Amino acid sequence: MARRTDHTREELREMALEAARRAVRREGPAGLTARGLASAIGYSPGTLYNLFADLDDLIVHLNAATLETLEGRLKTALAQTASPEASAAAMVSAYVAFTLEEKALWGLLFEHRLPPGRELPTWYQQRIGALLGMLEEALRPFHPEEASRALAARALWCGVHGVCSLAAGGKLASVTDQGAAEVSEVLLKVFLAGLEKTAEGHH
Amino acid sequence: MARRTDHTREELREMALEAARRAVRREGPAGLTARGLASAIGYSPGTLYNLFADLDDLIVHLNAATLETLEGRLKTALAQTASPEASAAAMVSAYVAFTLEEKALWGLLFEHRLPPGRELPTWYQQRIGALLGMLEEALRPFHPEEASRALAARALWCGVHGVCSLAAGGKLASVTDQGAAEVSEVLLKVFLAGLEKTAEGHH
DNA sequence: CTAGATTTTGAACATCGTTCAAACGCGAGG
DNA sequence: CCTCGCGTTTGAACGATGTTCAAAATCTAG
Numbered sequence: 001m002a003r004r005t006d007h008t009r010e011e012l013r014e015m016a017l018e019a020a021r022r023a024v025r026r027e028g029p030a031g032l033t034a035r036g037l038a039s040a041i042g043y044s045p046g047t048l049y050n051l052f053a054d055l056d057d058l059i060v061h062l063n064a065a066t067l068e069t070l071e072g073r074l075k076t077a078l079a080q081t082a083s084p085e086a087s088a089a090a091m092v093s094a095y096v097a098f099t100l101e102e103k104a105l106w107g108l109l110f111e112h113r114l115p116p117g118r119e120l121p122t123w124y125q126q127r128i129g130a131l132l133g134m135l136e137e138a139l140r141p142f143h144p145e146e147a148s149r150a151l152a153a154r155a156l157w158c159g160v161h162g163v164c165s166l167a168a169g170g171k172l173a174s175v176t177d178q179g180a181a182e183v184s185e186v187l188l189k190v191f192l193a194g195l196e197k198t199a200e201g202h203h
Numbered sequence: 204m205a206r207r208t209d210h211t212r213e214e215l216r217e218m219a220l221e222a223a224r225r226a227v228r229r230e231g232p233a234g235l236t237a238r239g240l241a242s243a244i245g246y247s248p249g250t251l252y253n254l255f256a257d258l259d260d261l262i263v264h265l266n267a268a269t270l271e272t273l274e275g276r277l278k279t280a281l282a283q284t285a286s287p288e289a290s291a292a293a294m295v296s297a298y299v300a301f302t303l304e305e306k307a308l309w310g311l312l313f314e315h316r317l318p319p320g321r322e323l324p325t326w327y328q329q330r331i332g333a334l335l336g337m338l339e340e341a342l343r344p345f346h347p348e349e350a351s352r353a354l355a356a357r358a359l360w361c362g363v364h365g366v367c368s369l370a371a372g373g374k375l376a377s378v379t380d381q382g383a384a385e386v387s388e389v390l391l392k393v394f395l396a397g398l399e400k401t402a403e404g405h406h
Numbered sequence: 407c408t409a410g411a412t413t414t415t416g417a418a419c420a421t422c423g424t425t426c427a428a429a430c431g432c433g434a435g436g
Numbered sequence: 437c438c439t440c441g442c443g444t445t446t447g448a449a450c451g452a453t454g455t456t457c458a459a460a461a462t463c464t465a466g
Binding site for chain 1: 230313351361397
Binding site: 248 | 421422423424425426431
């Protein structure tokens with residue numbers, strides 16, 4: 001048993017990741033089992049360990065793909081807008097929409113913890129940084145000061161992330177899932193209003 | 204072996220929860236094992252299942268205690284302030300401080316997911332509602348309109364929660380942990396400024 | 407066609423949550 | 437003071453988990 005030419009190594013990795021995606025979507029993170037994934041792609045558990053160091057490594061790659069998808073969504077959302085207000089609103093609503101659409105994958109992306117001692121790859125952190133950069137750019141018209149804009153962007157992004165985090169976990173209690181859009185919209189509007197006000201104050 | 208009078212049932216539950224606390228603090232959620240907890244309190248694994256339905260049930264009770272502690276922190280923070288600005292700031296900084304102080308417990312509180320089908324107890328949701336109520340009350344001077352204040356409070360709380368969530372997970376990237384305080388402070392200030400501005404606009 | 411290189415396997419190990427019949431110790435009734 | 441019974445505690449057992457690795461199987465080069 002050693003079918004060499006059934007699939008490329010890269011194909012196998014992709015198949016495993018897709019199987020993982022399906023499992024997470026269907027049963028949550030608990031559905032991610034080595035044996036389950038292996039049988040889903042028609043291989044034995046041991047083969048998975050030729051493709052990835054271990055399940056944590058597989059999850060990191062899955063998360064990277066999710067992050068890439070999210071990045072794409074934000075980019076297209078941004079491309080279809082004209083005014084600065086619309087850009088910011090589009091980014092936020094795209095972020096929220098993606099979260100609600102892919103609750104489980106999004107949850108895995110931000111809640112997966114590596115065992116202590118292991119660090120996230122640097123390109124991973126860089127991707128998150130890129131997301132922040134996009135938001136920071138969208139915030140430029142509202143906050144001309146170069147120095148503190150990064151901090152403001154980070155604050156706003158954290159805020160929206162918090163809404164998504166609670167919504168995805170079903171911990172917004174009495175608020176429906178639809179409510180996540182409303183809450184984030186309020187957060188954005190009030191925050192932008194605050195930015196403008198403080199900008200006025202500095203002139 | 205059936206030492207009846209060693210400890211009350213309630214004492215046992217408390218011992219188990221305290222052992223769980225220590226384990227989570229030391230090794231994260233992964234450190235929570237039935238056998239580990241049992242040996243930590245000097246009993247056998249089976250005994251744990253006389254005290255709690257299962258590990259998920261134990262975690263829910265642990266989270267309830269954590270939530271209670273957090274609630275207490277916010278209350279005392281609130282009691283030591285005079286002005287509305289100080290109240291809001293005190294609540295936010297108390298929330299952030301608790302998060303950084305108890306990263307693992309806080310993470311367990313918000314990131315633990317029950318297996319699908321099981322719901323969180325209602326008193327649990329009510330406690331979260333109480334937290335929101337405190338913040339909403341602190342926001343009263345900034346946002347007189349009764350109707351939308353709840354939404355504003357929720358939005359702000361989600362925002363602060365997002366900062367904490369990313370900070371506790373070490374996903375604020377280049378920002379140090381100390382940065383969580385700064386980010387949340389910016390979020391609060393800008394948000395409050397925005398609230399005042401919109402309030403002005405409505406009169 | 408053969409031999410070397412590589413991929414794949416699946417049994418094995420340790421550990422996990424959870425169950426439950428049996429063993430045990432304490433308090434009440436004689 | 438003894439005994440009986442009830443409730444507590446145990447720990448072996450079961451199924452499932454992640455992970456390893458020697459052996460088996462297949463492909464490719466010569």
